[in-house]
Amino acid sequence: MAGFVRTKEAAEVFAKLLSCAKCGQESDNLQTLGTACKHAFCWDCINAYTSANTFVLCPLCLCPLEVSRPKAATVFNNLAQHINEFRLLLDEYEKCLQNEGAAAATTIAQTQMLFQAHDAKTAVEVSKEARNEAINEFISTQRIVDPYEKDSTAK
Structure with missing residues (x-):
């Protein structure tokens, strides 16, 4: 082959x-x-x-x-x-x-396609998880100011 x-x-x-x-x-x-x-x-x-x-x-x-x-x-x-x-x-x-013969070659091609599809799906899942993790990490580092809270520095 x-x-x-x-x-x-x-x-x-x-x-x-x-x-x-x-x-x-x-x-x-x-x-x-x-x-x-x-x-x-x-x-x-x-x-x-x-x-x-x-x-x-x-x-x-x-x-x-x-x-x-x-x-x-x-x-x-x-x-x-x-x-x-x-x-x-x-x-x-x-x-x-x-x-x-051809039956085995077809089976191998199908198996390779399954692996490729699995790899692509896994990559998408991993990238979604990484994106969500990055967003959550960014949000956790942000200080949200409450507009109704009195500013402690203002008198």
């Missing part, structure tokens, strides 16, 4: 951001190498760095890497898992829409 093209593209871009800093491989098992560099690496690149047996710098920020002390990049890995699940759900939803 055309409605999900941008969403899928955004999910792809986001997934690429959660990839190995050296080879670009997407993974949900990335590791950080030390405290100086916050980039994440896949195990293939970590093993290549380890077997090189030389001083290694991050290819992106040039900070020294501690290849002997990999630590799971938990936030990256969790995000990668969630974005992968999201991509699968989008694919499943698109397949369902294709299988259901």
Whole structure:
């Protein structure tokens, strides 16, 4: 369905951001190498760095890497898992829409219209409440002079 093209593209871009800093491989098992560099690496690149047996710098920020002390990049890995699940759900939803055909598309359009109508109604109610509250607040700050009351300053 055309409605999900941008969403899928955004999910792809986001997934690429959660990839190995050296080879670009997407993974949900990335590791950080030390405290100086916050980039994440896949195990293939970590093993290549380890077997090189030389001083290694991050290819992106040039900070020294501690290849002997990999630590799971938990936030990256969790995000990668969630974005992968999201991509699968989008694919499943698109397949369902294709299988259901026009009836499903009509139902979705009707649901969207209901949400839009509800949002518009809620916005009107909120704006009425805000207007009434502003009026009441203004009135409460006003001093009303009684024309029949004697002015205490006049003698």
